[in-house]
Amino acid sequence: MNKTLTPRSKNIRIRKKQIKPFMIKIFSNSLNTWFHDLYDNLSDHEPRYWHIFIGTNNRYAVALPLNDKKASSIHKTLSEFINKYHPSKLTSDEESAFLERNNIELLKSNNVKMLTVSDKNHTTLSIIDRFIRTLRDMNIPSEISKHQSIDDKYTFITPYRMTKFLNTYNNKVHSSIGCTPKEMFNNPKLEKEYIFGCIEQSEKQKRIKNLVLPIGAKVHYILPRNNGLMKKRCQVSKEYYIIDDRKGNMYTLIANDGTVITKPRHQILLCNKAQT
Secondary structure: OOOOEOOOHHHOEEEHHHHHHHOOOOOOOOOOEEEEEEEEOOOOOOOOEEEEEEEOOOOOEEEEEEOOOOHHHHHHHHHHHHHHHOOOEEEEOOOOOOOOHHHHHHHHHOOOEEEEOOOOOOHHHHHHHHHHHHHHHHOOOOOOOOOOOOOHHHOOOOHHHHHHHHHHHHOOOEOOOOEOHHHHHHOHHHHHHHHHHHHHHHHHHOOOOOOOOOOOOEEEEEOOOOOOOOOOEEEEOOEOEEEEEEEOOEEEEEOOOOOEEEEEHHHEEEOOHHHO
C-alpha cells in the first residue's frame, strides 16, 4: 500500500520563520557542562581518533588525540579533560568505552554527572554533531593551496590542523551565543546571562499553540533544504504520516505503507482540514 497523498500536499511551502518558533534550544541550566564524542580520523592516520569535547552553553571546543577507542585509552583522555576543565556534567551517546565501569567510576569520583543519550539521532546531541560537521567543513584546502579537497591529506585531521581549527573556531563569534566560545568560556557571567535568556525563551515557547502534538495526529514532515537552494521556503513531504509516539521533542511518524521515521517537532507540520 502506498503512502497517502493529501489534497494540495504538492503545493505546500513554508517559510523558515514559521519553523523557528518550534525549534527547541539545547542548553544547560548549569555552568560548565559538556558533550563529548569520538571523531573517526580513519585508519593509517595519527591520531586514529580524536576525543572531542564541546561546552553545552559556551560552545568552547577541545580535542584530545586517541590511538584507539579502547576503554583504557578513553580513561586517559577523560582523566586529562577532567583534571584540566573540571566539568560538572558530560553528555554522550552510547559509545561502549564511555560506559565501561572504570570510566563511569572516574566520573563519579570526580563528581561529574553523566548523561547518556540512547538515540544517536536525538536532537540532544545536535551541538556536538554540528561541531563535528564543522570540523569536516574546515578541513579543506585554502584558496592559495595547490591541493584539491579530494586529496588524501583532507580525509583526516593532523594535530597541527586540529590546533589551527580549534583556535579559529573558539575565537570566532558564534551566532547562537552572540560572542566567541572563548569569551564565554573565560567569563562565567556571560554564560549565566545566556542561561537566563534561554530559560526565558523556553518559558515563552511553552505558550505556543500546537507546540506539543497529540498522538494520532496527521502530519507532514519538512524536507531537508537542498544545499541552500531553497533559501526562503521549505518543501514538505507529499504524503502524510500519523504520529505514533513522542519522546521529549522527538516524534515517531508512521506512513500508510508502514514506513517509520523519527523527526523533531520543528520538522513537523500539522495537516490542515483541507488535507485530511
